Amino acid sequence: MKLKKYSWDDIHALNIRNSTLLIDIDGVLMADGEDTIAPDAATHINHLHQSNDIFIVSNTIYKKRCDYIAQTTNAICVHSHHKKPSTKILNDIPNRDPNKPMIVIGDKIITDGLFAKRIGARFIMKKRRRSPNDLWIIKLTYIVDDFVYRYINKKRNKER
């Protein structure tokens, strides 16, 4: 199956329920170069929260960024010494219901996608939110990630 990039409306249409959502910040809830949550993201997280457990799992080095999102969305920020795609992050998620299926929502294959695969979660690749203020080092990781994305889809096309 080809990898697809989802908009918030696409995710809304999936009608996700009774799941544990592990949601990325940068490129998903706000662009790397932004410091407030995107209005459409806030709306959709609110809606998803009505029937799912939501945890924020970010590789950002800025703890405040995660705390801000947690406060804004009432989701729980997962503070971990480990970074995606490490499976050890799971140990740092407080009170996770093991009976609920896990879904990772992120914008990068090399971190979020691999993390999902390793923990046995479904991966929903969010269309990346970008800003002119994104740092150059971040832009570089986007180029690499987009390359991997195209490579995987090419390979999957051939397999069909």
Ligand SMILES: [Mg+2]
């Ligand atoms: Mg991201």
